[in-house]
Amino acid sequence: MGIKKHKVEHDWLPIGKINVLPQPRKTFAEIETLAEDIRKIGLIHPISVAVFTENDCQVHLDNINDVWHSGLKLVDLQTYKNHYLVLISGERRLRALKSLKEKQVYSSVYREASSLELINIQGSENHQAPIPAHEEADFYDKYYRMKRAAMGGKLAVAKFAKSVGRNPEVIRKAVRFSNLPDNIRKAVFESVISYGIACELARLSEQELDRAKILYWFTYAVARRSLKVKEFHIKISKYLQELKQPDFAHNSLFGAELSVEELQKLERRYYIDRSATAAFYDALRYLDHLMFLFNNDLLGKIDSPFSMTGPTKACKDLLKLMQEKLLPHLQTLLPAGQEVEAEALLDGFVTVMAKVV
Secondary structure, three states, X not given: OOOOOOOEEEEEEEHHHEEOOOOOOOOOOOHHHHHHHHHHHOOOOOEEEEEEOHHHHHHHHHHHHHHHXXXXXXXXXXXXXXXXXXXXXXXXXXXXXXHOOOOEEEEEXXXXXXXXXXXXXXXXXXXXXXXXXXXXXXXXXXXXXXHHHHOOOOOOHHHHHHHOOOOHHHHHHHHHHHOOOHHXXXXXXXXXXXXXXXXXXXHHHHOOOOHHHHHHHHHHHHHOOOOOHHHHHHHHHHHHHHOOOOOOOHHHHOOOOOOHHHHHHHHXXXXXXXXXXXXXHHHHHHHHHHHHHHHOOOOOOOOOOOOOHHHHHHHHHHHHHHHHHHHHHHHOOOOOOHHHHHHHHHHHHHHHHHHHO
């Protein structure tokens, strides 16, 4: 499908000398399982490695820095026999081999391919464990923009797709996805919404709708975690059709389901449930553990087996967070008079901590 064939050698290479640069894949799941499979039956598919001269490696580094907005320098890389070994594909396999303490790896070696050709190969060689769609989209968008800029802004999506062996629609979706607001893309990387849902939101961006309407639909999707991509596609399609009507009201599709305020409240609640609440209960469990140690004379006395240094610092940091960030916010929510009570209680803890330290 347009992937140029290159001469490939095979050789054993020292694992410790292979440089791993930013890759399309960001998720590396089940490394232990893969390592156990390799331990039992060996490495079935070799990793791919490029062998660069100093000049060629600098060119490749410049391209990688352009694609990933990184700041890698030649001095950051290791050399092997006056050349640079750079991983092209197979980082999961390489990580598994490292966990097994292996010293060498059987590799497919590229010595003559150009940097751009190697990036093409890098984007297409993921048959062992497909890259999550959003990570792949992030890579293709960055690479497409870089390659198009190198060609004076003249590179059709279809031609680029053929060069990397992908369907043009995959690349179009990648570009649309990468044009979404940062918070929506972040929600995909954090598994708040699926890549498919985000691609539907990207259809709204293509219609040049204002940011508020796109965020409204984003909130709608977050509030309905069980929403299927097909269902959302139908809703978005209907919405885009209705938008063409001069008397269309933005909320008409939702009827009496939920107001904008209710959707936003559900979105905030979801984020809090995922992160802040978990962190809060972790802190409570830590404090409960400290109380157990205190009550059993395992902490706080001269002959106690555990040091007070760690718990003291943790409590100080927690109090500082509450005093400087949490309390000012809570004061805007508490009924009149209660904020003074809360502040006095916190001040009492701070005073005690000062005496302990």
